Amino acid sequence: MIMEKLAFDYSGYNFRNGTDYELKFPKGLTKEVVERISKLKNEPDWMLEFRLNAYKFFLNRPIPTWGGDLSEIDFDSIHYFMRATKSMATKWDELPADIRATYDKLGIPEAEKKALSGVEVMYESESIYSSIKKELENIGVIFCDTDTAVRKYPELVKKYIGHVVSSNDNKFAALNSAVWSGGSFIYVPKGVRVPMPLQAYFRINAESMGQFERTLIIVDEGADVTYIEGCSAPVYSNNSLHAAVVEIIAHRNSHVKYITIQNWSDNIYNLVTKRAFAHENAFVEWVDANIGSRLTEKYPSVYMLEEGAKANIISIAFANKGQHQDAGAKAVHLASNTSSTIRSKSICVNGGRTSYRGLVKVIRGAEDVKSSTRCDALILDEISRSDTYPYMEVDEPSATITHEATVGKIGDEQLFYMQSRGLSEQDAVNTIVLGFMADFINELPLEFAIEFNRLIKISMEGAVG
């Protein structure tokens, strides 16, 4: 029995605004474009230099060919900068009505009231709204867009930007470093536990847009924070590009949980470098959901630099018609007694393709490392495809490394059993798919779990059997 159609309900995200832009760069990327971005932001010289260096790396790097098909990306047909509003709002009312309506539809102001410690929203190239609870600000927690951070906290940004992901790490990290704009900057002081999550929401509204946010999170000793990012875009015929870089520095005994719910429309190339440095006994968690986009290449990584560091990386990928989710994780063990857990779940249907690509690396001398990886794929029909590419580089005999992979289909007997209990075929498939994703949903704060369940209200029309 083959599911004819299984899709996440995207209708709530697919709406466009006729935004009057304050500023819109013509398409294409040159050195002048890089300089102009820097000038617009009144950046210090060191940042301009950072960008221009990165631009050279970008030009010299070839397009990677080891993963999905990137051959159709045309760097000359992308707008590298668009500004929607004159200034940053700190109250929702200050936003232009149409843009405000976008976020109302996405439910962000509502969520802020109920369940968040702070919100950052980015529209095209820049953050347009930013807020953090007063009591957190008073004890030194910083949560703002990264452009503001360059102005207000230059010493922190200068110290850490490019520290975890160098500008020459890969072609898209280089591109981001050259033309970055927006993104979140977080600093949590020693011993501070941020009680509710901080959230960012990235929205691409325009066609042929490039969004290059840069996120930098510094969590000081013994501090704790959860950060959630969501993203979406309307459906267009021309492709847009989202190439972000996220760097996390987790100091001794700190805990960071970074949750992504990526729900891009299927004309977006989503090529993101996410990496964390975990110091002594720090615990870094990536919870990464990739539901939309045309092609995603994203492997949240944790480099465990000092003893006792821990990593937990959970990802979920859903690939529908015309989509390829090439996602996974990297756990790099550079010190003794470090441990990592990687769990990946993927679902493909209607010709979609999911690839798990992961790296577990243990250097010689990093003793008593433990790492376990588990990848589960659910393939819902004969025309969809799922692959697993687990790379192991283990140079230390005391390491305990496990890897398990399963590939499942929904069996006729499972459907028969569930239908005999009154569930329609569609309900049965939904229940199995949601059950398959339960490990992921359990990682979300309650309010977001509810939102996620709503988002993945899977609609299936017509089943042939």
Added chain:
Amino acid sequence: MAELKILDLDVNISDTKKIIKGLNLSVKGGELHVLMGPNGSGKSTLANAIFGNPKYIVKAGKIELDGENLLSLKVDERARKGLFLAFQEPVEVPGVNVMNFLRIAFGQLKPGDPQITDFRQTVVAYLKRFGLAEHFLKRALNEGFSGGEKKRFELLQAILFSPKIAVLDELDSGLDMDSVKTMAEAVREQLAKGTGILMITHSEKMFEYLKPDFIHIMVDGKIVRSGGSEIASELHSKGYAGLGG
């Protein structure tokens, strides 16, 4: 009163492989029917055909519930009409939590039933009765269940959903005497509530605790003998061959 009626039923498992040949049977609400027969006689095929398992092809005949022909209905539609099947080998469904599953199923099979408001308590009471611990609800559906747990969970559902007609496919096989007794009590209670039960079994153990209204002997796709409990003793002395098989 509810009635499941099977008329001149022919069932194949492929275009040419005939399993059931001209079978007739009627099960009314509150009646206990026992269907016995040697391996391969078509008992489980009959259960699957009643529920519309797409692997089984009905070539001729009718299956009616309260006068309505079920053959054009999908599996879940038949279930919502009030049919229940306790599976001989319930399939494992990883990731689907028992409690969630019961809640969804109950919502479909018993719309508007007030028990849904205190549903968890209702279910926990049933679990106790069948000797299952509360953490059972957190497990994945049928996954890693022992043989006994599978049987008890199937019967629990039969009682919870309280259908018009329940088909119990070899629910007693592989159970110890105490479990058979618990099961028999539950069946008796469900009969009193008006459910008609068709019990497929291999063993006569059950007759120590339950008096069937009818015993049917199925051989080679047909019912060759029907009657009251006297058939049990005949079967005991003569075997299936002696009963017309």
